[in-house]
Amino acid sequence: MTTIDTDVVIIGAGPVGLTLANLLGVRGHRAIVLEARDQLIDYPRGVGIDDEAIRTLCTAGLWEQIRPYTVPHHIARMVNGEGKVLAVNDPKSQEFGFPRKHGFIQPLVDKELAAGLARFPDTELRFGHKVIGLEDHDDHIAVTAERHTEDGAETVTITGRYAVGCEGGSSFTRKWMGVDFEGKSPSTRWVVVDVENDPIGTPSVYLGADPRRPYVSIGLPQGIRRWEFMLHDDEPTEKVNDPDFMRSLLKRHVPDPSALEIINQRTFTHHGRVATDFRKGRVFIAGDAAHLMPVWLGQGWNTGIRDATNLSWKLTAVLQGDADDALLDTYTAERRKHAADMIDVNMAAGSVMKMKPLGGWVRDRAASALNLVPKWKSYFTELRFKPMPRYVSGVVVDQATLTPGRARPSFKHGKLAPFIDSAGENSPVGLQFIQPRVNTASQANVLLDEVTGDWWTLATWGTNPTTYLTPDDLDLIRRHRINLISFMPETQRAWAEKRYADSPLPVTVAGDTSGALKDWFDVRACGLVILRPDRFVAAASLTQQASRTLVAVVKAGSLTRTGKA
Secondary structure (H helix, E strand, C coil), X not given: CEEEECCEEEECCCHHXXXXXXXXXXXXXCEEEECCCCCCCCCCCCCEEEHHHXXXXXXXXXXXXHHHHEEECCCEEEEECCCCEEEEECCCCXXXXXXXXXXXXXXXXXXXXXXXXXXXXXXXXXXXXXXXEEEECCCCEEEEEEEEECCEEEXXXXXXXXXXXXXXXXXXXXXXXXXXXXXXXXXXXXXXXXXXXXXXXXXXXXEEECCCCCEEEEEEHHHEEEEEEEECCCCCHHHHHCHHHHHHHHCCCCCCHHHCEEEEEEEEECCEEEECCCEECCEXXXXXXXXXXXXXXXXXXHHXXXXXXXXXXXXXXXXXXXXXXXXXXXXXXXXXXXXHHHHHHHHHHHHHHCCCHHHHHHHHHHHHHHCXXXXXXXXXXXXXXXXXXXXXXXXXXXXXXXXXXXXXXXXXXXXXXXXXXXXXXXXCCCCECCCCEEECCCCCCEECHHHXXXXXXXXXXXXXXXXXXXXXXXXXXXXXXXXXXXXXXXXXXHHHHHHCCCCCCCCEEEEECCCHHXXXXXXXXXXXXXXXXXXXXXXXXXXXXXXXXXXXXXXXXXXXXXXXX
């Protein structure tokens, strides 16, 4: 038996496990990824990347490598059986720095995620390692894997501080944890077909809400076209192996189905399930191991990446002594609800797609009426029905009371304070912060994440963020490597840079060239924000409340008073 030690053992080399390993690697921590297969999955599954996931890929230092396998600004149109457009999903906003939706080719993206691990000398991907055992020893975890060699089977034990199961819906790790997998698995089956040399040539996505047979048609990068067709209850799954049956599905979409160059054909069943807990001791689950959702809104891949984003910085903070182990309890609290909300929306979208003729007739006329009202129409066009992650418990601080651990989303039922004047009544705490382009003394026209970095940030609008901080606060900021940023109109940046040159700690002045940051603060009752490493707002307050706000964040995040200097 061979024994190997690392920081985090990751089970499963899908996109979530590979992303998690890369995020740990860029922050200086070791990981070993164990994959039961002999190679990465080579057939496409997911087809959409959203702007939140791209921010994570940038943090991992891999977006430029992945970008060639994507197509930006993927538009989705729902059409009925006659081809009439019922709804258009065409979000124009780029509040997080990128178009909201991209099409992509998953196998090529997964290869780049795997290749990225070569940058880290203490991180490796081990194929052909099937995990057969887990043991939590209180101060470390032991993962036992079996691999087959020319001389027979060999058992390998990998020890680490933590283990994360990212091995999909049939997760060994989730079963070991003994948690329930709540939800539904509708019996509806679908067949997916990918072809080369797109025979249609139209970009973007069509969701065919056809009562005769619902379908999906997607234009993907590198000339690939995907179709997905629903199988009726009286059609056995084996029927998809009949070339005549497959040609009958495709003949409504292409002049000559027999001439198609098919590169992938698979059947699948939609699921809507979420684990009751994402943690047991030193063991976690993420991605499909933690939740399964239908494909309608392309959020299965992206929801898993959000898990990796959330868990990676928390593991990093604990591994390097910045936070106590209690921080890791917030992973389930923050991620489970959003995953469950995404499942509900996807299940509802599937119900709309699969309506029978009478229900479809009612749906079509309701859609026509909704499209006449701009406000209702924009609800679909701008993707407002998609629940954005909002953390109301966890590493958050209530804006009205500065109470750590919970955050109310609105001041609607009570004014924040008698001295507050604000055009807005909603708190930004628990939401992801925007990412416009800014200027600094050393950078021009860069995305904000390049200025704030990938760790904690304390930022103010129009003032020096050190003004209301005590010497103890400044020492804590130094030890926890918290970036201090002053957001300033570009017209005042040079003045601020000169004025803040003698600050007790370095302050970066970010010039707001587009007015996006000014607009953001203008409708929120705060002049100070503390951003978490995943770019979510941990706290927001008046600038004069800086010291009290920082203390509350320390408690909410289980941060140590010493940190890593």
